[in-house]
Amino acid sequence: MRIEGRHYRTIWLDGEAVAVIDQTRLPFRFVVRRLTSRDEAVEAIRTMVVRGAPLIGVTAAYGLALALREDPSDAGLAEAVRVLNATRPTAVNLAWALARMRETLAPLPPAARHRAAWQAAAALADEDVAACEAIGEHGAALIAGAHARTGRPVNVLTHCNAGWLATVDWGTALAPIYKAHDAGVPVHVWVDETRPRCQGAALSAFELHAHGVPHTVIADNAGGHLMQHDRVDLCLVGSDRTTATGDVANKIGTYLKALAAHDNGVPFYVALPGSTVDWSLADGVREIPIEERSATEVTHVTGLGDDGTVRTVAVASPGSPAANPAFDVTPARLVTGLVTERGIAPATREGLLGLFPERRLGSAA
Numbered sequence: 001m002r003i004e005g006r007h008y009r010t011i012w013l014d015g016e017a018v019a020v021i022d023q024t025r026l027p028f029r030f031v032v033r034r035l036t037s038r039d040e041a042v043e044a045i046r047t048m049v050v051r052g053a054p055l056i057g058v059t060a061a062y063g064l065a066l067a068l069r070e071d072p073s074d075a076g077l078a079e080a081v082r083v084l085n086a087t088r089p090t091a092v093n094l095a096w097a098l099a100r101m102r103e104t105l106a107p108l109p110p111a112a113r114h115r116a117a118w119q120a121a122a123a124l125a126d127e128d129v130a131a132c133e134a135i136g137e138h139g140a141a142l143i144a145g146a147h148a149r150t151g152r153p154v155n156v157l158t159h160c161n162a163g164w165l166a167t168v169d170w171g172t173a174l175a176p177i178y179k180a181h182d183a184g185v186p187v188h189v190w191v192d193e194t195r196p197r198c199q200g201a202a203l204s205a206f207e208l209h210a211h212g213v214p215h216t217v218i219a220d221n222a223g224g225h226l227m228q229h230d231r232v233d234l235c236l237v238g239s240d241r242t243t244a245t246g247d248v249a250n251k252i253g254t255y256l257k258a259l260a261a262h263d264n265g266v267p268f269y270v271a272l273p274g275s276t277v278d279w280s281l282a283d284g285v286r287e288i289p290i291e292e293r294s295a296t297e298v299t300h301v302t303g304l305g306d307d308g309t310v311r312t313v314a315v316a317s318p319g320s321p322a323a324n325p326a327f328d329v330t331p332a333r334l335v336t337g338l339v340t341e342r343g344i345a346p347a348t349r350e351g352l353l354g355l356f357p358e359r360r361l362g363s364a365a
């Protein structure tokens with residue numbers, strides 16, 4: 001995607017290092033971090049310097065390559081997969097990417113693993129870009145269809161950040177918006193601020209502004225009101241893990257949006273690549289692990305002061321405990337459709353198998 005005329009992917013090689021955009025500094029500072037070791041990759045994922053299911057997976061793949069430069073032995077490979085897998089529990093792309101890498105690398109002699117790992121990680125990154133661009137093409141048809149029906153700009157509500165910052169490029173939920181906008185379809189985006197870390201207000205707004213897409217940042221709790229007053233034509237969100245039956249884990253608050261959409265007859269779509277489907281699970285509410293993050297993410301916010309300095313301040317009464325589940329699960333019954341790189345399907349097992357027939361044979365990741 002383009003920032004001030006320059007073209008960035010969210011992760012790239014910089015000599016012997018892996019360069020990433022530090023998303024904890026956006027939108028006020030644009031800082032590139034150079035990851036030079038397995039442990040730096042682990043820390044970048046854990047502290048959300050990089051975030052978003054597909055980007056977490058690709059960063060872990062490059063983190064494995066960095067690890068094998070240090071220790072290409074069987075034990076080194078196994079330990080690197082273990083520590084990278086343990087960084088964040090909900091996004092299945094992490095396990096998916098590491099399984100793909102291990103499948104490629106384990107059969108090789110240790111001396112050949114490091115070079116092969118760089119190539120395999122780069123291939124996963126390219127695969128993600130192609131998948132997300134295809135999601136954009138399929139999803140853009142939904143937006144164009146809404147415009148054809150109403151003849152006015154299409155109002156899309158999105159939650160958290162599922163844009164190019166959450167992937168290697170293009171994004172998932174925002175990819176259809178970019179593609180529709182670039183094709184001349186008038187679209188406006190209601191951007192849920194997405195407490196507590198405000199990925200919507202900080203990252204989706206940053207992306208949409210840079211791309212010139214009309215958008216309005218709203219409080220998370222405003223979405224239902226807007227839907228009640230016919231100001232939302234469709235909801236489009238991302239996913240961190242979707243079960244084989246179409247249950248969707250996504251940023252906390254997504255489930256409440258889906259309930260409001262269902263109550264108001266607003267189509268609720270989830271955009272995801274096939275790498276985000278967990279084919280081993282059927283009951284998302286009970287089986288998908290939900291990450292609990294630190295209470296300080298709820299009790300404090302980081303922002304730009306009037307003097308231009310970035311600071312963190314308390315917003316909760318000092319001493320009050322806080323809970324911070326980072327994701328929730330939207331049952332498939334509340335999902336209108338799944339927008340994938342292979343097309344759009346109902347949020348059902350048959351719908352997903354129709355797009356990914358190779359899964360009927362119970363194939364591995």
Ligand SMILES: CSC[C@H]1O[C@H](OP(=O)(O)O)[C@H](O)[C@@H]1O
Pocket residue numbers: 051052053054159160161162163166167171172173199237238239240250251252326
């Ligand atoms: C395209 S995956 C985006 C997905 O990931 C986000 O979570 P986090 O910012 O904690 O990594 C959020 O759930 C987005 O929908």
